[in-house]
Amino acid sequence: MSEHLYAVIVGCGRLGALLANQLSRKGHSVVAIDNDADAFAGLAAEYSGFRIEGEATELAVLKEAKVDKADLVISTTREDNVNLMVAQIAKEVFKVPRVMARVFLPEYEDSYRRMGIEVVCPTRAAADMFLNALAEEEGSPK
Amino acid sequence: MNILIVGGGKPVYFLCRTFLAKGHEVTIINRDHDECIQLARRLNATIVHGDGSDPVILEEAGAHAAGAVLAVTPNDQDNLAVCQIAQLRFDTPRAVALANDPDNEEVFKKLGVSAFSTTRIITSLIEQRTLLDDVINLIPAGEGKVNITEIALTEESPVSGNALRDLALPHGCLVAVVLRNGDAVVPDGSTELRAGDHIVVITLPGNHGPALRAITGETA
Structure with missing residues (x-):
């Protein structure tokens, strides 16, 4: 990820703001979208990207964010279905090369991964980390 | 057929009632607990409380056996x-x-899901009705590639009193049915149109306007 990216971050909650701040700090062009203007308070003072207030499931809002020009779209809203819809539109309609979505429901992972969406499931990731930590303790010599 | 509806509000209630009246079996998935109770009291349908996009709830609602799934939430x-699930x-x-x-x-179709927009359907209905008073009914078919229009003929209609074969209708326009005195007749070239007839016309969007103008004489 060394080259300059045009990244659209959908959902500017804790995770979205964190991603937007980090990508902006690394010198990438960032657009953050959220349906609540107050959410942008989570963006750092040095964040140099754009903010768009609107529903990302509306095509008009994604067009305003110039998603057709984006190298990367990450959808991080609280709603799985919003993230999956945005990710699919970014991939299939706007042909964005790299598209990722946060999905809480582990049952969704397989179905959408088969459709070519890069899915990050925090529920499963956290479960794996807990289980790995337990396994390490069990495996360690007493 | 087993029809599974996900959603709520009046549209779902009346959709369900209509499907039941036609002899289908209906299951409704609704997120609102109180609405589920109301629906269960008023409809002879299976009501499942939960999130209709959750595979577990869909399974519980019998998605495996459903002949059609209809998602009509806001x-x-x-x-x-x-x-998709x-x-x-x-x-x-289906x-x-x-x-x-x-x-x-359009987006949903690109993503492999058939979709309809009530906004678009109502807009087109209103446009067509306000455009021409004599147009009684307009149904888009074939995903909007075909229009089926019912038109009432009056004394003023330029086609009244003429046989179908003598009409100068645009290419790709078909008078499919003539309704007269309560009877529906599939016409041939010799059928003469009369004031008071209702005719059902099939057109393609490109010649819809010219065809309607030729039949009604209105220039709007």
């Missing part, structure tokens, strides 16, 4: 997810999503 993202996980033969945002009708 949230497009949920309607898309319901239909139904198709991917339960091999539902899943249809409501596109609240008319732009999403």
Whole structure:
């Protein structure tokens, strides 16, 4: 990820703001979208990207964010279905090369991964980390 | 057929009632507990309380056996997810999503889900009706590629008193049915149109306007 990216971050909650701040700090062009203007308070003072207030499931809002020009779209809203819809539109309609979505429901992972969406499931990731930590303790010599 | 509807509000209630009256079996998935109780009291349908895009709830609602899944919630993202999960996980033969945002009708089709937009349908109905007083009914078919229009003929209609074969109708316009005195007749070239007839005309969008003008004489 060394080259300059045009990244659209959908959902500017804790995770979205964190991603937007980090990508902006690394010198990438960032657009953050959220349906609540107050959410942008989570963006750092040095964040140099754009903010768009609107529903990302509306095509008009994604067009305003110039998603057709984006190298990367990450959808991080609280709603799985919003993230999956945005990710699919970014991939299939706007042909964005790299598209990722946060999905809480582990049952969704397989179905959408088969459709070519890069899915990050925090529920499963956290479960794996807990289980790995337990396994390490069990495996360690007493 | 087993029809699975995801959504709520008056549209779902009346949809369900209509399907039941036609002899279908209906299951409704609704997120609101109180509404579920109301629906269960008023409809002879199976009501499942929960999130219709959750595979576990869909399974509980019998998605495997559903002949059709209809997602009509006010949230497009949920309607898309319901239909995709139904198709991917339960091999539902037919899943249809409501596109609240008319732009999403096209988007959903690109994502492999058939969709309809009530906004677009109502807009087109209103446009057609206000455009021409004599147009009684207009149904888009073939995903909008064909229009089926019912037109009332009056004394002023330029086609009244003429046989079909003598009409100068645009190419690709078919008078499919003539309704007269309560009878529906499929006409041939010799059929003469009269004031008081209702005719059902099939047109393509490109010649819809010219065809209607030729039949009604209105220039609007």
